[in-house]
Each structure stands twice: as C-alpha cells, then as structure tokens.
Amino acid sequence: MSRFGMYVKVTAKPGERDALVEILLEGEAAMQAMEECELYIVNVSDTESDAIWVTEVWNSPEAHRASLDHEDTKASIARAMPLIAGVESTTIRPVGGKGLRFRYPLRSLEKVLPPHKTGLPCKPTIRSKRS
Incomplete structure (x- = not known):
C-alpha cells in the first residue's frame, strides 16, 4: 500500500x-491520536508574511479522507476558514528519506523509481584485481 502525502500552502x-x-x-x-497520520508539520515562511505550509503524510489516501470526518477536524476547519485568504495543495507519494520509517527494503524502490534515481547501481559491477 502506498503512503499518501500533501504539501498545503495556506495563505492567511x-x-x-x-x-x-x-x-x-x-x-x-488530534493527529497524535490518529495512528494513520505519520507526519504533520506546520511551517511558516520567512519570505511570505502570510504563508503557512503544512506537510502531511498518511498511511493511505483513505485515512486522510477519514480524518476530515472527525469532529475535532471539522471544528478546527470551521474556526480557521474566516482567517484564510487562499489554499493551494499538492498531493505526493513519499518513497523514502529521513524521518519516516519505510516498510520495504531499498531494492523495492526500483518498482517506483528508475535505478538512476534510487542511488542503486544500474548494472552489476564486476571489478577485477590487477596484479
């Protein structure tokens, strides 16, 4: 199962x-209580005084959608809406890196990324010893 992530720019x-x-x-x-939420980070921009970036990673798109039905989430959205000038979002599929535990070995990245993007050798290398 693929993880689901989002980068959300909220302009206040x-x-x-x-x-x-x-x-x-x-x-x-509330996110701490949701095991399906693996990462939730709120960031502010040093270059845009009204910009907030939220980074989220969920164990599935369904888990993210279900989180929007929680009463706490609905209440927070209702309180936030009058303060928001705009929202832009990009969905992502996390495949590796520091900060998240990945449940598959590095070699399985070849299924989602070309070999030259994984850092793995494209072809086996045979080295001979020279005398």
Missing part, C-alpha cells in the same frame, strides 16, 4: 497568520 488574511498557526497546531494534538 493579512495579520491573521499567527492565529491560524495556533489553530493548525491545535490540530496536531
């Missing part, structure tokens, strides 16, 4: 970024 209305960050961080407490 002018002067509302900090209040919106607080609401998003309150959501982190």
Whole structure:
C-alpha cells in the first residue's frame, strides 16, 4: 500500500497568520491520536508574511479522507476558514528519506523509481584485481 502525502500552502488574511498557526497546531494534538497520520508539520515562511505550509503524510489516501470526518477536524476547519485568504495543495507519494520509517527494503524502490534515481547501481559491477 502506498503512503499518501500533501504539501498545503495556506495563505492567511493579512495579520491573521499567527492565529491560524495556533489553530493548525491545535490540530496536531488530534493527529497524535490518529495512528494513520505519520507526519504533520506546520511551517511558516520567512519570505511570505502570510504563508503557512503544512506537510502531511498518511498511511493511505483513505485515512486522510477519514480524518476530515472527525469532529475535532471539522471544528478546527470551521474556526480557521474566516482567517484564510487562499489554499493551494499538492498531493505526493513519499518513497523514502529521513524521518519516516519505510516498510520495504531499498531494492523495492526500483518498482517506483528508475535505478538512476534510487542511488542503486544500474548494472552489476564486476571489478577485477590487477596484479
């Protein structure tokens, strides 16, 4: 089963970024109770004063969708909406890296990435000893 992730850029209305960050961080407490949520990070931009980036990784797209039906999530969204000027999101499929435990060996990455992208040798290398 593939993981599901999102990068979400939330643009706050002018002067509302900090209040919106607080609401998003309150959501982190609910995420702790959801085993299916593997990563939930709220970031602020140093170059865009109203921008907030949220990084999420879930064990499946279904788990993410189900999280939106939780009462805590619905309440947080309702409180956040008046503070939001815009939202952009990109869905992602995490395949490796530091910070997440992956349940498959590195070699299985060949199924999702070409060999030159995995860092694995493309062909077996035979080295001979020279005398």
